[in-house]
Amino acid sequence: MTPWSASVITLFPDMFPGPLGFSLAGEALRRGLWQLEAHDLRAFGRGRHRAVDDTPAGGGAGMVLRADVMADAIDAHWPLPDARPRLLLSPRGAPLTQAMVRHWAQGPGLALLCGRFEGVDERVIAARDLVEVSIGDYILSGGEMAALTLLDACVRLLPGVMGAAASGDDESFETGLLEYPHFTRPVDFEGHTIPAVLRSGDHGRIARWRKEQAEAITRARRPDLLARREP
Numbered sequence: 001m002t003p004w005s006a007s008v009i010t011l012f013p014d015m016f017p018g019p020l021g022f023s024l025a026g027e028a029l030r031r032g033l034w035q036l037e038a039h040d041l042r043a044f045g046r047g048r049h050r051a052v053d054d055t056p057a058g059g060g061a062g063m064v065l066r067a068d069v070m071a072d073a074i075d076a077h078w079p080l081p082d083a084r085p086r087l088l089l090s091p092r093g094a095p096l097t098q099a100m101v102r103h104w105a106q107g108p109g110l111a112l113l114c115g116r117f118e119g120v121d122e123r124v125i126a127a128r129d130l131v132e133v134s135i136g137d138y139i140l141s142g143g144e145m146a147a148l149t150l151l152d153a154c155v156r157l158l159p160g161v162m163g164a165a166a167s168g169d170d171e172s173f174e175t176g177l178l179e180y181p182h183f184t185r186p187v188d189f190e191g192h193t194i195p196a197v198l199r200s201g202d203h204g205r206i207a208r209w210r211k212e213q214a215e216a217i218t219r220a221r222r223p224d225l226l227a228r229r230e231p
């Protein structure tokens with residue numbers, strides 16, 4: 001079986017695997033539990049200077065990535081048929097959620113296009129069926145950090161990557177709630193002790209306490225999550 005595989009098209013291939021070369025994701029990459037390729041968009045640039053961008057039609061600040069350059073890179077590196085979703089990291093995209101992450105982690109992998117400058121020529125998005133995905137309502141200088149973020153979220157869910165951890169079934173967003181608070185030794189930290197219930201050994205009571213805490217924290221911090229939750 002071919003492992004989960006990510007292919008990234010970027011002006012900065014050296015940014016990959018970057019932080020994903022460390023810790024569990026990095027070990028999993030070395031063990032072949034997932035694969036990563038980063039391809040240089042510059043190789044498809046035009047002219048002696050390998051230009052990938054040009055001034056925006058209609059005027060305005062900044063530069064726009066050329067549709068023809070991006071289409072050439074996509075066609076060269078992501079030949080069809082390819083079952084992987086083709087995503088464009090973009091602040092205009094659907095905001096990334098844990099449900100999307102889980103869905104993509106269960107698939108064959110991802111093909112990710114990283115924008116730069118003011119963004120990409122609109123025509124290539126439709127011409128190559130790119131799905132726009134945002135990692136949040138703020139502007140990054142490029143799609144690379146967004147791609148790394150998305151990949152990190154997916155890779156940690158792949159079988160074998162997280163080891164003993166129960167693949168995070170309890171974690172924030174998996175339950176539709178923010179997570180309950182954690183504690184570990186020492187029992188006394190600057191005069192604050194670990195809640196007695198967690199030291200009671202009563203698993204039923206502990207589970208109830210954690211659920212109440214998770215609900216209270218979610219109500220206080222993210223009432224929008226409660227509203228969205230299934231009854």
Ligand code: SAH
Pocket residue numbers: 088089090091092113114115116117118119120133134135136137138139140141142143144146
């Ligand atoms: N002019 C654009 C921003 C371009 S930022 C606008 O106002 O919408 C340059 C590139 O960074 C984008 O093409 C995209 O690939 C990436 N990027 C920036 N913010 C992002 C976000 N929140 N999520 C995903 N990608 C983002």
